[in-house]
Amino acid sequence: MSSAIDSQDIAAIQAVQTGVALYDRSHWGRVKIADEDRLRFLHNQSTNDFLTLQPGQGCDTVFVTSTGRTIDLATAYVQDDAVILLVSPQRRQLLMEWLDKYIFFADKVKLSDITEFTVTFNLIGSGSDAVVEKLGAGELIGKPYASHQIVSLPSVEGIRIAVGSGLTTPGYTLMFPITDKDKVREQILELGAVEMSDRAWDMLRILQGRPMPDSELTDDYNPLEVGLWQTISFNKGCYIGQETIARLNTYKGVKQYLWGIRLTAPAEPGTLITIGEEKVGKITSYTPTGDGHFGLGYVRTKAGGVGLQVQVGDAEGEIIAVPFVSHEYPS
Numbered sequence: 314m315s316s317a318i319d320s321q322d323i324a325a326i327q328a329v330q331t332g333v334a335l336y337d338r339s340h341w342g343r344v345k346i347a348d349e350d351r352l353r354f355l356h357n358q359s360t361n362d363f364l365t366l367q368p369g370q371g372c373d374t375v376f377v378t379s380t381g382r383t384i385d386l387a388t389a390y391v392q393d394d395a396v397i398l399l400v401s402p403q404r405r406q407l408l409m410e411w412l413d414k415y416i417f418f419a420d421k422v423k424l425s426d427i428t429e430f431t432v433t434f435n436l437i438g439s440g441s442d443a444v445v446e447k448l449g450a451g452e453l454i455g456k457p458y459a460s461h462q463i464v465s466l467p468s469v470e471g472i473r474i475a476v477g478s479g480l481t482t483p484g485y486t487l488m489f490p491i492t493d494k495d496k497v498r499e500q501i502l503e504l505g506a507v508e509m510s511d512r513a514w515d516m517l518r519i520l521q522g523r524p525m526p527d528s529e530l531t532d533d534y535n536p537l538e539v540g541l542w543q544t545i546s547f548n549k550g551c552y553i554g555q556e557t558i559a560r561l562n563t564y565k566g567v568k569q570y571l572w573g574i575r576l577t578a579p580a581e582p583g584t585l586i587t588i589g590e591e592k593v594g595k596i597t598s599y600t601p602t603g604d605g606h607f608g609l610g611y612v613r614t615k616a617g618g619v620g621l622q623v624q625v626g627d628a629e630g631e632i633i634a635v636p637f638v639s640h641e642y643p644s
Contacts, residue, residue: 321510324507335502335508336479341401342400343426343427346412354416355374361374361389361546370391375545376553385526385530432494433486435487450474456476458476461476529598536558571610573633575606575633576605591616594613
């Protein structure tokens, strides 16, 4: 477990704070849901409300098991004739199989994996508005999360640009055919973006609390424990896992929460979080930072929250809030 941060990563993190970074997110999955029942189908398979969405809009949604456990956090973009789901790389195949299992004979739903033919780039940082304006999508500035439109550049057509960087940092998501990848990348770098590595992105996502499958999103946790309130509609009616999630909300039954943990030393994921002799949780992700060490972990609700002092292996830790998740019950 390395605690070193190289100069390129430092430059990319700095660009996020003062300019714009370009992150190639093409290894994430892109799943296309088409035909006339597409919105109803997604409405019934995940936590958010799809029936109110119009073309050019979108949302984050969570796919959960029948017992309300998390499978993946996905972003959906509603088009005129289809919905594109941006899904985590390690859940792409599972979600294709999962969704296909729920398409019944009378359903007018067509499912296809378009990952290999497409690209996803993220613009991340305060300078992303200026870049998007130069790319011809200035109308999106100030629009709600996941709003999107198609633009064309010189020699490149059909770039879908959407509001949202995939993190809490302001930014945009670009999706387009893989044949144009090098051209678009060059044009964005010419506009002043700094390339970001997977390592630097992972550091940012841990610092901000964005959960990932096999770490924070597993069969051990439900979306309320993760803190993904913004992805859940509590009045849309039945969907897979809805009864469990509704019951937890109604009876305030969330027994553990995902928090950030400021650490005095590195900590391997899976390390127990303790107070004295009592086990109160475990670490799910760790990253070195420019000024120390940081982790994500689940902590039992009864143990406490922000400001709680804990032990994490050989390290001491302090529980802090992270911006991607919320532990406030909706009013």
